[in-house]
Amino acid sequence: MSRNVPFFNYQKFYTQNEAELMPLIQDVCRRGAFILQKDLQQFEENLAKYLGAKYVIGMANATDALHFLVRAAGIGAGDEVIFCSHTMVASPASIYFAGATPVPVECGADHLIDPTKIEAAITPRTNTIMPTQLNGRTANMEAIQEIADKYGLMILEDSAQALGSKFDGKCAGTFGKGMCISFYPAKTLGCFGDGGCLITNDDEIYETIMLLRDHGRNHDGEVVMWGLNSRLDNLQAAILDYKLKTYEQDIERRRDIARMYESRLGTVPGMTLPPGPDSDPRHFDIFQNYEIECDNRDGLRQHLRDNNIGTLVQWGGKAVHQFPKLKLNRSLPFTEKMFTRCIMLPMNTMLDDEDIHYVCDCVEQFYATGVKSRAA
Ligand SMILES: *Cc1c(COP(=O)(O)O)cnc(C)c1O
Numbered sequence: 001m002s003r004n005v006p007f008f009n010y011q012k013f014y015t016q017n018e019a020e021l022m023p024l025i026q027d028v029c030r031r032g033a034f035i036l037q038k039d040l041q042q043f044e045e046n047l048a049k050y051l052g053a054k055y056v057i058g059m060a061n062a063t064d065a066l067h068f069l070v071r072a073a074g075i076g077a078g079d080e081v082i083f084c085s086h087t088m089v090a091s092p093a094s095i096y097f098a099g100a101t102p103v104p105v106e107c108g109a110d111h112l113i114d115p116t117k118i119e120a121a122i123t124p125r126t127n128t129i130m131p132t133q134l135n136g137r138t139a140n141m142e143a144i145q146e147i148a149d150k151y152g153l154m155i156l157e158d159s160a161q162a163l164g165s166k167f168d169g170k171c172a173g174t175f176g177k178g179m180c181i182s183f184y185p186a187k188t189l190g191c192f193g194d195g196g197c198l199i200t201n202d203d204e205i206y207e208t209i210m211l212l213r214d215h216g217r218n219h220d221g222e223v224v225m226w227g228l229n230s231r232l233d234n235l236q237a238a239i240l241d242y243k244l245k246t247y248e249q250d251i252e253r254r255r256d257i258a259r260m261y262e263s264r265l266g267t268v269p270g271m272t273l274p275p276g277p278d279s280d281p282r283h284f285d286i287f288q289n290y291e292i293e294c295d296n297r298d299g300l301r302q303h304l305r306d307n308n309i310g311t312l313v314q315w316g317g318k319a320v321h322q323f324p325k326l327k328l329n330r331s332l333p334f335t336e337k338m339f340t341r342c343i344m345l346p347m348n349t350m351l352d353d354e355d356i357h358y359v360c361d362c363v364e365q366f367y368a369t370g371v372k373s374r375a376a
Contacts (some may be wrong), residue, residue: 007310025089047199051171054200058199059195070098071212082105083105085105086307089323092306115140127153130155164188195236345363
């Protein structure tokens with residue numbers, strides 16, 4: 001039986017929750033409470049409580065949060081920062097705009113920064129490692145911390161995709177000075193537009209970023225430093241506070257979907273699945289994405305499209321160093337090969353079990369009829 005399984009399904013969440021969302025939106029609008037109001041403060045407090053963190057600062061998006069974090073950490077001209085090329089361009093952009101040099105390295109089999117490739121990229125100018133906690137998984141931070149300690153480097157994580165993800169029981173984002181989280185609609189905690197936040201336990205980082213996000217103005221409206229504007233809209237904060245109440249269930253649902261994919265597709269030849277939710281007790285993954293590798297990726301993608309199933313290849317199909325205009329001038333063969341094979345299957349809380357079985361049926365069907373005969 002044919003179904004329609006879109007990759008994103010924002011309208012379904014809204015429709016399902018409209019009866020509760022509308023009064024909430026009306027309440028904010030009737031109060032005219034749009035900028036830096038109590039809903040934002042409440043959400044910041046609730047999220048801090050949820051994570052056991054000292055400070056949450058709502059911001060316009062995670063790109064700003066990361067960029068401000070890089071600046072607050074004192075990274076600037078002459079510094080080199082090592083990042084994994086399989087990431088959103090926002091990670092190295094935060095380094096670039098601080099005046100420092102982003103240095104890309106390879107990802108590993110789990111698609112996160114490969115700790116064994118970091119040392120070769122270190123120079124006397126390196127001062128930071130920026131792992132991206134990709135797809136809702138946290139990198140092996142023990143291995144990365146060892147390298148950082150050995151060479152006296154800072155760690156700053158791009159944890160935009162990793163709210164609640166853990167390594168050895170420690171949350172993504174807490175290995176460095178602060179974590180940036182994205183509330184972009186496709187993220188595990190998504191709002192109705194752009195949004196993000198910075199989370200930190202560091203008093204100094206907190207003070208600096210509170211000023212940076214609001215034109216350098218302190219509580220009395222006195223401008224005490226150069227700042228910019230990057231505030232999380234109060235209306236978005238009210239919506240996020242509503243979604244936060246079910247966040248834990250949302251993550252459990254994502255992990256259940258990952259278990260279903262694993263049990264149905266784990267033995268399909270030519271296909272490599274991400275590490276399963278129960279495969280390694282050191283990792284607690286939140287499955288922001290379900291990124292697989294497979295033979296004849298483009299053929300599979302077309303087959304799924306023909307069956308009304310949406311998929312996505314991350315970052316438009318290229319690692320950051322593969323965009324020539326950014327002039328990163330590196331060759332990273334493992335990552336480049338991976339980008340000919342990777343694709344993301346539908347992963348969101350609006351999917352029901354039948355949707356997942358339908359996706360798996362279609363994948364199995366494609367490989368059962370022979371990848372070779374379908375190869376373009
Ligand atoms: C989404 C994302 C960002 C940027 O988040 P925005 O809120 O859209 O600015 C940065 N890094 C990674 C890894 C992301 O997935």
